[in-house]
Amino acid sequence: MRVTLSVLCLIAVSGSLLAQDPTGTVQATQVSCPSKMPIKGQISCYSATVSCPNMPKVNASVRILAQTGTQVGTVIYGTGGTGSVFFDLNAYGASAMETLASDGYLGVEYAWPSQGWQGNANGLGVRAAACRYATLVQWVWQAFAAGAPLCTTGNSAGSFQIGAALAHYGSSAYIRDAELTSGPPFTRVDYACINNQRAAISPCSAQEHGLGVVPATSAKFIDPAYPDNRCSSAYTTHDTTHEQEFLDDSVTSPDAALLYPGTSVYFIFGGLDTTSAIRQGMLYQAQLQTSGTVTGTACVADAPHEMASVADGAAAIVSGILNHCK
Numbered sequence: 001m002r003v004t005l006s007v008l009c010l011i012a013v014s015g016s017l018l019a020q021d022p023t024g025t026v027q028a029t030q031v032s033c034p035s036k037m038p039i040k041g042q043i044s045c046y047s048a049t050v051s052c053p054n055m056p057k058v059n060a061s062v063r064i065l066a067q068t069g070t071q072v073g074t075v076i077y078g079t080g081g082t083g084s085v086f087f088d089l090n091a092y093g094a095s096a097m098e099t100l101a102s103d104g105y106l107g108v109e110y111a112w113p114s115q116g117w118q119g120n121a122n123g124l125g126v127r128a129a130a131c132r133y134a135t136l137v138q139w140v141w142q143a144f145a146a147g148a149p150l151c152t153t154g155n156s157a158g159s160f161q162i163g164a165a166l167a168h169y170g171s172s173a174y175i176r177d178a179e180l181t182s183g184p185p186f187t188r189v190d191y192a193c194i195n196n197q198r199a200a201i202s203p204c205s206a207q208e209h210g211l212g213v214v215p216a217t218s219a220k221f222i223d224p225a226y227p228d229n230r231c232s233s234a235y236t237t238h239d240t241t242h243e244q245e246f247l248d249d250s251v252t253s254p255d256a257a258l259l260y261p262g263t264s265v266y267f268i269f270g271g272l273d274t275t276s277a278i279r280q281g282m283l284y285q286a287q288l289q290t291s292g293t294v295t296g297t298a299c300v301a302d303a304p305h306e307m308a309s310v311a312d313g314a315a316a317i318v319s320g321i322l323n324h325c326k
Contacts, residue, residue, distance in 0.1 A: 020255055021168045023131055024052035026139035038094040041101055042066035052131035055122050059114060060136055065097055065107035072104035073149040073325045076140055080156030081221055082116025092314035099318050108140050123227035127249040130164035134171050141174040149176035151325035153317055155307050157221050159183035163251035163284055172260035177324040179317055181268045181307035185277035186213055187284040190246035193231035196238045202278040204269040204299035209276045251284055258287050264294040264324045268316050270303030
């Protein structure tokens with residue numbers, strides 16, 4: 001089965017124009033699933049080609065876990081970094097998906113198996129690269145949600161993709177709930193790259209962190225979206241040459257949509273997270289509080305940065321979906 005969907009770039013909700021950036025199209029073909037997968041149940045697999053303006057096409061691998069009984073909702077599961085692995089490869093990812101499937105939630109996990117969501121983006125930056133995620137989400141909504149609530153969860157850079165989709169691509173028109181774990185770790189890309197903000201105590205972990213993303217990390221997960229290593233190289237020198245570009249690429253950029261009628265955005269942090277992701281995530285959460293969007297936070301004391309790597313972290317994701325994806 002082959003499906004092609006075009007995505008509109010402007011979506012009006014409650015009188016507000018939410019999307020500033022154009023999304024693209026998805027061409028998806030159903031393919032055979034691998035013989036062995038961590039998740040168990042009725043699974044279908046797709047190869048999806050995602051096209052966004054002014055960037056090369058990228059492939060996404062998509063797996064659909066059918067729900068038990070009536071479909072009460074659809075949950076999209078994303079991972080961090082380049083997003084090149086499936087959510088069910090987390091130690092407790094498969095069990096979380098299976099639990100929610102048994103409660104009536106169709107599960108959709110995806111992976112960008114080649115250069116990741118941010119790679120080969122014609123140097124346009126992380127905001128432009130997030131078009132790929134936003135386009136994929138709308139395809140899922142149109143193809144699989146069946147009129148039930150569509151909800152998302154993503155860890156670390158996966159939560160940045162959700163935040164960017166909501167802030168810049170109008171995705172709150174169809175995302176009912178977003179459960180963001182360990183991030184977004186570069187809500188403010190300028191702070192993450194230039195590393196010019198004072199350290200402070202992170203909520204949940206009670207550790208002191210700045211807002212910068214260390215070069216070893218930003219070189220892997222931020223630089224690939226740009227023409228060069230402009231993010232990682234600025235960390236030590238605090239070079240402000242690209243400050244405006246980084247600010248404009250942020251989830252909370254000056255032109256970001258930060259009021260999402262009908263959408264809730266919740267943040268789950270780990271007490272053992274040793275990165276700046278908690279403080280960066282709180283920057284987004286604070287702006288949502290100001291705007292009036294329904295939001296909240298949860299702290300999982302024994303969770304590291306990779307939330308679903310511990311049972312309590314996966315349980316917090318499941319709890320958040322059950323409580324808010326309605």
